[in-house]
Amino acid sequence: MNLDRAVLALAGTITLLSALLATLVSPWWLLLTAFVGINLLQSSITGFCPAAIIFKALGLRSGCAFR
Template sequence: MNINQGLRLVAGIMILVSLALTYFVHVNWVYFTVFIAANLIQSAFTNWCPMMTIMKKMGMQQ
């Protein structure tokens, strides 16, 4: 698995977790989903994502 595939996997899992927390725990967890979306939009314009930096440090191949 390369960094792009890992990033998509992590983003998808985080969105599903945040939506489950919104539904089962409290409605304010929707702001976590908003944060994830804002980070994805930001990374599309700047070509930098904090999760990609973490994955590179973990030794994931590009």
């Protein structure tokens, strides 16, 4: 798995978990989904992604999006 796939897998997992928690616990969990979406949009514009930095420090090899 490369860095790009790990970031997308993390974002997708958190989004699905947030939607599940919003259904079962409280609609306020949708704020987490919004945060993930805003972070993805921000990282597509600026190229800065905290998750990519963490995954890179853990030793994942770079992909095309995050270097």
